[in-house]
Amino acid sequence: MAFTLFKMFKRKQDVRKNAPTPNQIDAVYKALMSGLNEMEIQGVDRVVLTLYESKPSQNATGRWLTAGKDTNYHPFETLDETEQGMIKAGKTYTVFALVRDNVGDAVRYADNGVEVYRRTHIVPMLPNLKPESELNYVTEGGVQTGENFKKFVDTVATGNGWNPEVIEQRVNSGIQEYKVMTRILMEKAGVYDALKRMEQRQLTPFEQVMRNNFASGRSS
Numbered sequence: 752m753a754f755t756l757f758k759m760f761k762r763k764q765d766v767r768k769n770a771p772t773p774n775q776i777d778a779v780y781k782a783l784m785s786g787l788n789e790m791e792i793q794g795v796d797r798v799v800l801t802l803y804e805s806k807p808s809q810n811a812t813g814r815w816l817t818a819g820k821d822t823n824y825h826p827f828e829t830l831d832e833t834e835q836g837m838i839k840a841g842k843t844y845t846v847f848a849l850v851r852d853n854v855g856d857a858v859r860y861a862d863n864g865v866e867v868y869r870r871t872h873i874v875p876m877l878p879n880l881k882p883e884s885e886l887n888y889v890t891e892g893g894v895q896t897g898e899n900f901k902k903f904v905d906t907v908a909t910g911n912g913w914n915p916e917v918i919e920q921r922v923n924s925g926i927q928e929y930k931v932m933t934r935i936l937m938e939k940a941g942v943y944d945a946l947k948r949m950e951q952r953q954l955t956p957f958e959q960v961m962r963n964n965f966a967s968g969r970s971s
Contacts, residue, residue, distance in 0.1 A: 771908040779908040780901065782915035786849050786922035787863045796854040798925030799831055800865070800918065805845040811871035811889035824870070824890045827883035828936060829855055831928050839882045845869045849922065850894060864896035865903055 771779075790798060816822060827838065837844045848866040853859050871889045880886055895903040907913040 771905075775914075776905055776908045778915045779913055779918065780904045782918040783849065783865065783900075783904065786918060787851070789922060790849060790851060790926065791863075793926050793930075795926050795929045796851050797825070797829075797866075798849045798922055798929065799834060800847045800849060800921050800925075802833055802837065802844055802846040804837070804842050805869060807843045807871040808869055808889065808891055810891065811873060816889060821889045821891075822885045824858075824868075824885050824888065825854060826857055827885075829857070829932065831925070831932065835883070838888075841872045841882065841887070843870065843872045849925075860894045860896065862896040864894045864900050866892065866894050867903070868892035 786798065790796070811821075827835065830838070834844075834846060846866070846868050849864075850858075850860065850866050851863050852861065869891050871891070872887060873889055875886050877886060
């Protein structure tokens with residue numbers, strides 16, 4: 752993964768004037784860790800830190816794709832509005848996101864960390880696929896945890912936007928976006944309608960706990 756990180760950040764490294772100081776690196780590390788802690792407190796699985804259009808990967812075409820590897824990614828409906836927009840427009844993009852070890856029971860990692868993914872839009876052999884189909888993309892990258900997480904911080908703590916204040920703002924915004932998306936998904940799934948029906952009759956103890964939990968999440 753180190754070579755991938757180098758390529759992704761090379762353009763920023765070439766233009767920076769000064770290398771980050773140990774204090775700057777430590778501040779960025781603490782901000783990212785604080786973000787992960789706040790996500791755990793709020794029950795949020797994933798927060799996008801930055802996302803931008805990028806060049807297609809040369810490794811994404813001219814070969815057979817490996818199911819469950821090249822096309823494995825988060826379900827489209829759980830992504831934030833900006834990333835969904837990239838996908839609907841057929842853009843190749845790179846995304847960095849803070850994640851917990853279990854993202855919506857759809858993607859599991861060894862530990863909390865930072866996702867680094869480049870998603871190359873391709874023209875699949877299967878016709879009439881919906882724009883949000885994962886088969887439209889080759890996904891390369893993974894999650895940075897443990898020592899790789901610390902190396903990631905060394906790489907991005909260059910003063911080019913990666914500072915504690917920006918990270919904190921992005922985490923706070925991402926948490927709110929996550930909650931909005933969660934409410935939308937729950938409404939589409941009919942959860943709130945079911946809760947209303949439960950209120951019209953005597954609840955079992957289990958149903959009472961479930962109603963209280965969802966009501967608390969909806970008001971957050």
